[in-house]
Amino acid sequence: MPRQEPWLRSMVDFYATMMRTQLLMQFQYRAATYMYTLGMVAEPTIYLVVWSSIARSHGGTVNGLTPQAFAAYYIVWTLVRTMNIVFTPYGWEERIREGQLSAGLLRPLHPIHFDLAMFAGQKLVWILMYLPIAVGLSLVFHPALHPGTVQILVFLVAIWGAYLIRSMNLWILGMVSIWTTRASAIFQTYVLTELLLSGRLVPLTLMPHWAQTLAAWLPFKWTFYFPIEVLVGHMSNLSLVGGLGMQLLWTAIGASVVAGAWRLSVRHYSAVGN
C-alpha cells in the first residue's frame, strides 16, 4: 500500500482546497450572484413592509414588535437565508442523470463532503456581498439593532449551525431522488412546512400558539429563527449556549439519518445503477 497522509490532515486539505476554489469561482460569476441576491431581497422586504404597515395602523406594535424591530429581524434574515441555501433535490436529479453520483461512489470519500465544502466556500463570498445590502436596507428601514459582543460571537457560530442542519436535512431529501423521480413533491411540502415553522415567514412569536409548540420540536426553528434572535433579540447567555446545543443536537440527528439512509440508498442504487 502506498503511503497515506493522516485522515484529519487530508480532510482539512480537502475543505481548504474546495473552499478556496469556490471563492475564486464565485467572484467570477459576480453578476449572476448580484441578480440572485436582488431577487432574494424582495422576499424579506415584502414581509417587512407588510408587518410594519400593520404595526403602524395598530398603535405602533404587533405583539410587542415595532417596525424597527421588524426591520432588524428581516435584515438579519437576509444573511441567515443565504446560509440556508444548500444543494436541493432538483440538483440531485441532475446529478444522478449525469452520472456524477456514480463518480462519487468510486471515490474513497463520502460525497456529502463535496457538497458541504463547496457550499461553505460559496457562503464566504455571499457573506461579503451581504454587508453592503445590509447597510442599504438599514438606511431605508432603520432597524433597531444593538447586539452585544457575546451575541455577535454566538451569531457567527449559529449561522454555520443553521447551514449544517439544513445541509443534512436536504441531503436526506436529496437521497429520496435515488428512490423516486417524484422527490420534488416531497421537497415542496418540506419547504412549505419550513416556511411556516422556521421563522422564515414571520418571527415565531407571531404564529399561533399551537404552531409555536410544534416548532419547538422540529429542527426548522434552529435554522432561521434562532440565529436571527441571537442577534436581534435579548436572549440570556444561558439560552444562547443552550440554543447552540440544540443546533448541535439537530445536526447530530441529521447526520445519523444521513449515514443510515445513505447505506440503504447506495444499495438500492447499486442494484439498478446508471
Place this chain on the structure above:
Amino acid sequence: MRAFGLAWVYLRLGVLNELQYRANFFIAAFQSLLSVALGLVVLALVYSHTTTLNGWTESELLVIVGVQILLGGVIHSTIQPNMQRLVDEVRDGKLDLLLTKPEDAQALVSLREVQIWQAVDVISGAAVVVVGAARIAHGVGVVGAIAFVALLGFGALLLYCFWLILATGSFWVVNMGYLAELFEGIYQTGRWPIGIYPGWLRYSMTYLVPIGFAVTVPAQVLTGRLHWPTVVVALCFGAALTGLTRVFWRVGLRRYSGASA
C-alpha cells in the same frame, strides 16, 4: 393575425407533448394546491393581527392573491418557458436556427414553448378569485366581469413585455442565469396592495416592474376600487411598453445577428 395561428399550432404541440407525462399533472396540481394553501395561511396569519391592510379587507386581499396565482399560472405555462429558452439559446449561440425561419422572430421565441400543466394555477387562482369576490359585499356585474378578464389579459401582456425586455438583455449580458429566481422574488410583491410600499418602491413596482398594473388593477375591478383615470393611464402605459419592447427586441436581434456574422 399570423401570430394567433402560430400560437394555436404550438399550443396543440405542447399539449400533445405533455399528455405523455400524465404524472406531471398530479405534480402540478399538488404544487398549485400548496401554493394556494400557503397564500391562504399567510392571509389568515396577517388578518389574525389586523382587520384591514392599507384599507383592504381579507376578502379583497383574497382576490389579489387569486389574481396573482392566476397570472402566475399564465406566466409559468407560456411566458417563462419561452423566455428561459431564449436566454439559454442566446448563451449557447443556438438562436441562429430560429432566425432562418420565415416567421417573425419575436412571435417564434414567444410562442414555441408551452408547459400546459403549469396552467393548473390558472384554475386554482380563478377559484380563489371567485371565493374572494363572492364574499365582497357588493356584487360584480357582467360588465365588471368582462372588464376583469380584459384587464387580466392586459396584465399578462404587460408581464410578457417585461419578461421579454429582461430576456433581450441577454443579447448584451450573456449570463442571465438567475433570471427566473429574480423574477419570482419580485413577483411575490404582487401579492400585497401596492399602497403599503413606500413611495419609490411603489413607483418601481408600477412602472419599472409592471406588477402593480398587472395584478392590482384587475383586482380593483372586482373590489370596486377602479377609477377610470387609472384605466386610461394603464392602457397608455401598456401601449408604450409594447412599442418599447418591440423596438428593444429588434435592436437586440440586430446586434446578435451582427455579432455572430
Place this chain on the structure above:
Amino acid sequence: MLRRVPGVVHVSELTKIFRVPEREGGMNAALRSLVKRQWRDVHAVERISFDIDAGEVVGFLGPNGAGKTTTLKMLSGLLYPTSGEGTVLGHVPSKRERDYLRRMTLVMGNRNQLQWDLPALDSFELNRAIYRLPREDFRKTRDELIGLLDVGDLVRKPVRQLSLGERMKVEIVGSLLHLPQVLFLDEPTIGLDVTMQRRLRVFIAEYNQRYGATVLLTSHYMADVEALCKRVIVIHHGQILFDGQLDALADRFTTTKTIKAVLADGEQVTLTVPRAETSKTTAQLLAEHEVHDLTVEDPPIEDVIEQVFAS
C-alpha cells in the same frame, strides 16, 4: 483439481439480471401502464468466469449491449451482481471498502469526474486530499503524468473550455494520480480523433509497463484492442464467446484465409478461400500468373468479430 493461485481479478459465474418495466407506445398502453406495470428480465451478464493476473492488459470486445460495461461496473463496485462472485485484489467490489477504492480506478469515456468549472490542476489537488496522497509523491506522479500525456498547457484552463480529446487526457491524469493497481477503462477512446486515440493507447501501454498495473479495457474499436491487448475476452449477449490470445481469435472463429497478391500488370487481387484450400490456391495462383507480391493472412479482425456477432 489444482486450485489456481488467485490473481488480481477473479470472476466466477458472475450474473446480472435487470428488471425493466415494459412499455409499448400508444395511448391505450400508456393508460394501462398506469394501472399495472409489466416487467421484463434482461440478462445483461450471464454466468461469466475468468481470471486475470497482475500486469495483464485484457480487452473486452463486444457490440453495444453485450455486457461489457455492466461487467466493469460490477468489478468497480457500482453494481451489485445478481449472483456469482467477483473479487478484485482480494476485495469484494460492491463493499466499496476505502482500501479497495484507493487501489483502483474506473475511467468512462464521455463522462466527467473532474470539476467542470475549475482548472484541472485544482481538481488534482482535490484528488490528492481525497486519496490522502503525500504532497511529494503526489507532485512527482502528477508532473510525470502531465508530461507523459503532454497536457502541461491544458491543466490551467477550466475543464469546460477543453475539447473532448483534451478533456479525456486530463481526466485520465486525474484518475491515475493515486497510482491505482487496477485500471478499468470503459470505451476510453470513444469520440476521439485518430491521433488522440493513438496517443492514449501509447500512454496506457506505458503506464502498464512502468507501474505493472492490471488493465481491463472495453472498446468496440479493434485498433484499441490490437494495439494494447494480448489477451481478449469476447462477450456477446452477456456470455463469453472467447477468452484467449488475440491471434488465436481468427483461428477459432474463421474458416477462411485471405490471399492478397499483386500481379505483374499492377493489378491487386484479394481472394478469400477456405483454410483447407489455402496452399492449393496459392500454388495455382503462382503457377498461372506472374506474381510480384503475395501475402496469406487471416481475415481482418473486424470481419472476424462481425461474423462472430452476426451468428
